[in-house]
Amino acid sequence: MTTTHDSDSDTVWVEREALIDRIPRWVAMLGLAIVVIVIWDLVTARTGWVSPIILPSPGETLADLIFVGKNLLSGGYMLEALWTTTRTVFWAFLIAGVIGFSLGLLVGETKFGERAVMPYLVAIDTMPKVAFAPLFIAWLGFDIASKVALAAFIATFPIIVSTAAGLYAASENERMLFKSMGANRWQTLFRLKLPTGLPHIFTGLKIAAVGVMAGAITGEFLGGGKGFGALIRQSASTMDTPRVFALILYLSLLGLALFFAVAWLQKRLVFWNKVGQPGGVG
């Protein structure tokens, strides 16, 4: 005989997520950090398996973090170095933004740009851009200008590509709508193509934010000067590994700040992208 059921009872059941997917975000983040630090401590300070010159213990790194932090807060030479790098990154990002956006418009909006300019840009983009560093130093000297140039050079290309791609993002329907309303080229560009392309453009800006950091630090490695990159290289040359770690961590704050500034701007400007849009345009 088969099992009988109470005919009125609900057949309620719950879909269970795997244990690893049920850990809350902050517990997961903190837990992972603790595990990594414990293992790190184990292989360095506790057992001495790894030499401090290769990997300093968490304690040593923390001590240096505090030392560098004090220097930064007291306005010491490290703050000056950080400020130099910040200025480099700021100017490079601005220049890359203006040039990248302009070239992106040229390539994405005009047939001439697409036919004549784009092939050359693709060709230059495939080159390892860091290789241009000695040229920039030769042209612009060991001051901040050569670093700005290298960082901007690296960051320009993602902005060009994303701007051009953004201009293609408007759908055939939207273009037809604007055409049927008698919109001219500028109206279609500024009231349809650019707003539609904003999410793409911001993706490019975020990639550029990462590129500009890499460019600035590489420039400072190779061209000396007063920036944070030079500081890191000095510490590395004296085998002061804990200091290198501490400096990199503080440097990452600069990169994060730039990245989140772009993300914040995107949230403000592309406010419509967060809501689903069944009736709107894709």
Next chain:
Amino acid sequence: MTMAEPRPLTAITAAPVRPVYQISRLSKTYGRNLLTALTNVNLTLHQGEFVSVVGSSGCGKSTLLKIMSGLLPPTTGRVVLEGRPVTGPRDDIGMMFQQATLLPWKTTVENIVLPIEIRQGRGAARAAIPRAIELLKLVGLGDFTNVYPGELSGGMAQRASICRMLISNPAVLLLDEPFSALDELTRDFMNMELQRICMEQKSTAFLVTHSLAEAVILSDRILVMKPRPGRIVEEITIDLPRPRTLEMINTPRFGEIVAHIRDLLGKEAFQ
């Protein structure tokens, strides 16, 4: 049903019938190998008349609509709206597409006045907002004027795009499968809404559709098109009384008309 003969349009308007849109000897060929999309199309839309064109994919009905809307130049022939030749997009042509295509960064009412903004500038667009709100009330979206399109359902978005089409008081409405992306129940409802709006506004409308039932329920006349080359093969006058209701779909007369059109199209499809 009768073959292409002039008929009184008493169902919609008692005024003398005035031609609004006239097309004669229209043809369109594409590309180097001169693919003929349309050949010898003659068509007149009268004031207050609702005309549909049905046909299988590739019969040239979309091409016809694009030429009528001034989005595409004809190869030969004459296209005249309100006495003036159509040589490009015009503000007295209202268009509606398969997709509502509302701009997501503009509120519903800002989307409605977009055609005014493009043609006459932002000042004129602001001045048109009261009328846009009136139109939104007409389609039952009075409570949604200031929301963004992301919060509208598919049917609501299409109703908003009806308002955008009506905002510049067009002489003719060109409808390119406007509800084919909606589910069937919403589509029926929207068709009845469209009829009501067209009757209230005394609109002259031209609809391109795949759906025979939709064409029959909405139209005073149906043009049946066949492909290779695209041409109008038959003109059918729909003598069902107005206003049409969804119940009419179940009447024998309705069924007869649909069957007749299907028969016309079917013969071609398997040739």
